């Protein structure tokens with residue numbers, strides 16, 4: 001049996017698989033089951049920055065209740081449902097405390113935010129409740145044609161700097177791939193003090209019902225084929241940054257996990273695979289990783305992590321190729 005132990009954000013984990021932020025991680029019972037199923041850590045379901053402010057501002061509470069608080073921006077972005085609307089910061093803090101009390105694996109709290117506003121003053125409460133780390137899901141959809149890209153990028157950096165001033169636990173930042181120069185952006189977030197980057201957020205995407213002329217949601221769950229873009233950027237970015245990279249989106253099998261590790265990921269997060277196949281998928285994936293490592297003669301993940309990243313691979317130009325000239329010309 002290979003040694004799968006992993007250090008992510010300075011936290012000791014028995015293996016590199018994290019159950020990602022979702023409804024799977026919103027109760028202590030679920031978390032304990034995930035731990036039993038073999039998860040190396042969990043990221044709790046996100047609390048929204050607006051929810052933190054609700055706790056301190058009664059007028060905000062009123063606006064929130066009347067549905068006035070969500071800008072089109074945040075509304076299009078996320079998974080806001082009745083369930084999450086009902087959760088308060090107090091309940092979230094209790095969740096962290098109880099999870100820390102009962103589970104042995106690292107518990108990573110998660111906040112979904114779009115600004116570095118006043119909510120950051122309350123971040124220390126997550127630390128005090130015992131969270132081992134904080135994952136910031138920063139999701140700004142730039143729909144305003146009058147806002148400069150630099151201003152939006154600065155918001156990410158500001159949030160990280162502010163939070164790092166307020167808390168001592170490690171901070172990971174979950175981002176999307178939609179930046180003009182993603183490598184630069186990741187470097188800026190790292191320079192601002194982030195201990196980890198989670199790549200990539202998977203957004204709600206509107207689809208159409210062409211018979212009823214209405215809008216509907218596209219697939220809630222990812223497919224393994226979506227992991228290619230994560231792999232590309234993991235491979236390009238991992239040799240360039242000091243912080244830990246965690247892969248999310250499209251990790252469904254041991255092969256997906258191994259590929260991300262080969263690209264340089266420190267951990268990988270699972271959500272859709274568990275919704276689709278149950279918690280047993282964790283053991284299946286870890287079993288596959290173990291078998292593959294035994295077959296290749298690896299005792300630890302460090303022995304092969306990043307082996308196919310752009311800096312290590314024998315074919316670095318594969319990462320630069322975005323047009324399919326060679327392949328297209330060969331297809332008849």
Ligand SMILES: Cc1cc2nc3c(=O)[nH]c(=O)nc-3n(C[C@H](O)[C@H](O)[C@H](O)COP(=O)(O)O)c2cc1C
Pocket residue numbers: 020021022023045046047079110112137174200201202220221222223248249250251269270271272273
């Ligand atoms: C039902 C559901 C709820 C989710 N809730 C959150 C959330 O609260 N915060 C967050 O950062 N990501 C959330 N996500 C995104 C996941 O954490 C993950 O990044 C995304 O699903 C891609 O990973 P996957 O391919 O393993 O599903 C959610 C995803 C799903 C399917």
